[in-house]
Amino acid sequence: MALSTRYVSKETLASLRRNRLMTVAAILTVAVSLSLVGVALLLQQGVSNATVRWSNGVNVAVFLQASATPAETLAAHQQLMSMPEVKRCYYMDKKESYQQMRQLYANQPDVYQSVTINEVPPAYRCVLTNANDAVMVGQALQGEPGVRNVVYPGQEITTMRKVSFVVQVIFMSLAAVLFLSALVLVANTIRLAIFARRREVAVMKLVGATNWFIRVPFMMEGLVQGLAGGLVALGAIVLLHWGFESTIGHAGAQNIFQALVIPTSSTILIGVLVAVIGAVMGALSSLLAIRRFLAV
């Protein structure tokens, strides 16, 4: 059946214009709800990014005494490898450790200039199956012969995770509530549009327009509203990303929040996802309205 693009776009635009106020309200609600979804997703990405970024997923660093004997080094290694929580470890000798130190304190040369290679402790850097076991593994190694200290910066990460989890739950619940109201708002706008065109619809049915011919402009209207809201949310997400990047992105490697900045490509991906969710949601809610208010 010939359902021309021209006809559909003409009808859809006319209808959107007729219900301007309701349309704007629907679009804004969709936008706010999807922005919250987007921010929650960004945060989740950022946190998992930050966790991974901490030295390639290393959860625990076991620093040995600079004077540790080969036997002590081996004992520490064996103990680490015997723990099921430990996925893998690699040994950083004095030279490597010194190199890393130079890198980390690049801005403060006096820190590494004050020590010689021989004074730098070698270390085992370990990746755990579950980052939450970092404290346990660290405590097991602490105080063993030859072990100087154990660092598990998991602490900050764990806190960050907890905070971000709470924030995500809050955002997602808010988003869910707003999402529902957006759904209802879009459906209501469509219902108004159907009401405004009830005479046309009656004539269309009478002269034998197919059900899809009658429905599609209304569905498109909902889809456009959802998509518009989604695109606004996409804009908001990209803006947020830029803002975050320009304020924190250059704060330096030590700043843990720096790791939260996720690549632009991921941000765009989240944005596009959000826009698609908007379009689908708009189409769905107009379908809902059509089912209830358009007896065809």
Next chain:
Amino acid sequence: MILFENVSKTYKGNIPALRDASFEIDKGEFVFLVGPSGSGKTTLIRLLLREELPDSGRIWVAGKDIIRLGHWKVPYLRRNLGCVFQDFRLLPSKTVAENVAFALEVIGRPAHVIRLQVPQVLDLVGLGAKASAYPHELSGGEQQRVAVARAFVNRPLILLADEPTGNLDPKTSLGIMRLLDRINRTGTTVVIATHDSGIVDRMRRRVIELRDGEVIRDQERGVYGYGT
């Protein structure tokens, strides 16, 4: 063309609107359905358009059992049935030509066909000069002519009219009847539900009379009724 076999219909909690109605209308006939208000005329037209389903009996339109027709096929049935109502049902925001063109647009006719057909049918109903007027600028008779043009522009097999002259004065009514008669002569089957006895008596066409939902008379070249 139209065949009713023992059709009955009762609306919820009411007395029957149609009781065991049977009749046949051939292709190219011109038929009046007469009877007082509530005798079942409108129900009959709604059944033909498949806006309603009967409780029992069978209805055939253009060789198809329309009761067994799939839901999605109903629009295609309606393309064979032009319909005119007492209240015209024109779209006030569209001009005469747009109102007629709308009927073609929404069944997906291409623009060049619409450009050709609309002026033709407007000339047929005698409104060629008023193509760009709005319905509220027209008289009742002219509005009904637009409605007839819209019903006929797709060249349906059957033209149904439910009290087409109910809102019109006798002279204008006669004009509408002449128009429907002219359409009938193109080979279109015309079915008119009316209680306008003057018109029926004057036209002397087939009359099917309904009373309380029953067909009580079916007469060639009939008049409105004996003593009603």
